[in-house]
Structures are given as C-alpha cells and as structure tokens.
Amino acid sequence: MSAPALTARRVADHGHDAGAPTVSLDYEARFLRRKVLPLDDGRSVLVDLSQTTSLNHGDVLICEDGTEVRVAAAAEPLLAVTGDLVxxxxxxxxxxTPCQVEAERLLIRRDHVMRDMLGRLGATVEEVTAPFRPEGGAYGHGRTHGHDHSHAHGPEGHNHAHPHSHSHD
Known part of the structure; x- marks a missing residue:
C-alpha cells in the first residue's frame, strides 16, 4: 500500500457527505488508535487518534483536509444463537462476551467454548458470516471485554476485581 493520502485524527458519530469513501473493518479492527487503513475507493487513510478508540458501524473518520470516511462493519465469522433469548x-x-442483540437471534463471535455452553443450555447455534455490531457497554464505554483482556484499557487501567457475587464458570 502506498503512503496514505489522508490522515484522520477525529471521529464523529455521523457525517454530512453521503458519497464519502468507506472503510470496512471487522470487530477487532474497529478498536484502534494508529493504523493505515485501505478505503473502498483504492486510497488509504492514516488513522492517528489521541487514544485507543472503539469505532462503531456508521461512525465517520474526519480527515485533516475535511474528507469524511465512513466506518462499516465488515462481515466476519459469527455464531447465530436462537432459543430462549433472554x-x-x-x-x-x-x-x-460481546453480543449483537436482534429480535429473533443473538450474534456472537465464533468461539467453541461458548458454542458448547450455549448448546448445553438448549440453544440452537448456527455458524454465519455477517457484519458484527454488538451492544456497547452499559456505562458509556464502546466495548465490553471478555476475560482475555487482549486490549489496553487506557491510563485508568481496568480493575478486574469482582466484588460482586456471581460466578464466571
């Protein structure tokens, strides 16, 4: 990929240019701070944000020259879960576990441990490929994380002590 023609340092939750180029990213790739990304029009953009950010489907990267770049959730391998959804x-x-909640099904990333557990709970689990747009965190954060914590949590860190009384087995 050649040197990026665009540099984006800001993110907005909506844009104004209906014809803006798009960057399609899977769930993991939408968690970034600094990276060169290929656009659907053949150009590339250097994303250089001040902190690691969780981008959502529909967000817009604002480039230094005013160009807007729309973020789209790319199709990826998921599990479609049906049954007693609640x-x-x-x-x-x-x-x-990040989860996309729909009226007729739940979508999670493919994971054999989760698949086995859900099957034991009576769920029907089917492998699908689709864009993944999970619910955000309940406290205003863009992501919830499983216990692998493969991402940095910023300067505030992440207190993983669980003073509450539920099991994670």
Missing amino acids: RLAWHIGNRH
Missing part, C-alpha cells in the same frame, strides 16, 4: 443473553453477558 436466558441465553444473560449467560452470554455473564461471560462478558
């Missing part, structure tokens, strides 16, 4: 969502959430 009960299943509780178990998925109890494991801090």
Whole structure:
C-alpha cells in the first residue's frame, strides 16, 4: 500500500457527505488508535487518534483536509444463537462476551467454548458470516471485554476485581 493520502485524527458519530469513501473493518479492527487503513475507493487513510478508540458501524473518520470516511462493519465469522433469548443473553453477558442483540437471534463471535455452553443450555447455534455490531457497554464505554483482556484499557487501567457475587464458570 502506498503512503496514505489522508490522515484522520477525529471521529464523529455521523457525517454530512453521503458519497464519502468507506472503510470496512471487522470487530477487532474497529478498536484502534494508529493504523493505515485501505478505503473502498483504492486510497488509504492514516488513522492517528489521541487514544485507543472503539469505532462503531456508521461512525465517520474526519480527515485533516475535511474528507469524511465512513466506518462499516465488515462481515466476519459469527455464531447465530436462537432459543430462549433472554436466558441465553444473560449467560452470554455473564461471560462478558460481546453480543449483537436482534429480535429473533443473538450474534456472537465464533468461539467453541461458548458454542458448547450455549448448546448445553438448549440453544440452537448456527455458524454465519455477517457484519458484527454488538451492544456497547452499559456505562458509556464502546466495548465490553471478555476475560482475555487482549486490549489496553487506557491510563485508568481496568480493575478486574469482582466484588460482586456471581460466578464466571
């Protein structure tokens, strides 16, 4: 990829240019601070944000020259979960697993441990490929994380002590 023609240092939750170029990113790739990304029009953009940011489907990168770049959720391997959705969502959430909630199904990233657990709970689990747009965190944060914590949590860190009384098994 050649040197990026664009540099984006800001993110907005909406844009004004209906014809803006798009960057399609899977869930993991939408968590970034600094990276060169290919655009659908063949150009590239250097994203250089002041802090690691969770980008959502529909967000807009604002480039230094005023160009807007729309962020789209790319299709990726997921598990579609059906059954008693309220009960299943509780178990998925109890494991801090990102989950896209729809009227007829739940979508989570493919994971054999979760698949086995959900099957034991009576869920029907099907492999699908689709854009993944999970719910954001309940406290205004863009992401919830599982216990692998493979991402930096910024200067405030992440207190993983669990003073509450639920199990993570």
